[in-house]
Amino acid sequence: MSDQLRLTLRPLAESDEAFYVALYSDELTMRFVAAPLSPSAALASFRAAIRRRCRHIAALEGQPRVLLSADRRGAWLEIGLMLLPAHWGHRLATRAFALWLSEPPIASAPLLIRTAEENVAMRKLAERHGFARADSAESLARYVRLPV
Numbered sequence: 001m002s003d004q005l006r007l008t009l010r011p012l013a014e015s016d017e018a019f020y021v022a023l024y025s026d027e028l029t030m031r032f033v034a035a036p037l038s039p040s041a042a043l044a045s046f047r048a049a050i051r052r053r054c055r056h057i058a059a060l061e062g063q064p065r066v067l068l069s070a071d072r073r074g075a076w077l078e079i080g081l082m083l084l085p086a087h088w089g090h091r092l093a094t095r096a097f098a099l100w101l102s103e104p105p106i107a108s109a110p111l112l113i114r115t116a117e118e119n120v121a122m123r124k125l126a127e128r129h130g131f132a133r134a135d136s137a138e139s140l141a142r143y144v145r146l147p148v
């Protein structure tokens with residue numbers, strides 16, 4: 001279905017507020033991420049993300065669908081993706097991830113993904129996009145990818 005529709009990447013913008021707040025306050029979306037935020041905490045997080053310029057959006061035919069995060073963790077750039085449950089399972093994350101990984105600065109950075117063992121979809125995304133499973137001292141699965 002979504003394969004024929006145009007997916008484009010852009011930085012997080014003011015117009016994404018409702019999408020961002022919906023993601024961070026949704027219990028199912030946040031199941032493997034953290035406790036869901038209250039709407040006011042999600043709004044504060046949105047304002048901080050706009051200031052820090054550390055989030056991107058993959059938009060399907062202009063509609064925000066995937067939130068892409070990139071946060072510095074020492075030498076690594078820790079990355080993640082979030083979609084609302086209504087859009088899961090249509091390969092949107094697969095398409096958005098492939099696009100994003102080909103763009104600077106993501107393409108040239110040492111990348112880290114940490115996710116719950118039970119988050120099979122996220123672990124598959126990492127494995128399908130050239131990430132290698134790494135040892136982890138914490139309970140989360142850890143994947144890394146070095147620039148080629």
Ligand SMILES: CC(C)(COP(=O)(O)OP(=O)(O)OC[C@H]1O[C@@H](n2cnc3c(N)ncnc32)[C@H](O)[C@@H]1OP(=O)(O)O)[C@@H](O)C(=O)NCCC(=O)NCCS
Pocket residue numbers: 028029030032033079080081082083084087088089090091092093094095114115116119120121122124125128
């Ligand atoms: C993880 C997430 C981004 C995946 O998005 P998506 O668009 O549904 O993923 P895709 O449709 O591109 O599928 C990716 C792979 O996972 C598989 N998959 C999707 N949902 C799955 C599920 N519930 N269980 C097992 N595998 C699943 C797909 O079959 C595909 O595997 P394949 O390449 O072998 O065919 C989405 O579920 C999400 O936003 N979850 C909540 C936020 C989150 O946990 N983010 C990760 C934080 S590190």
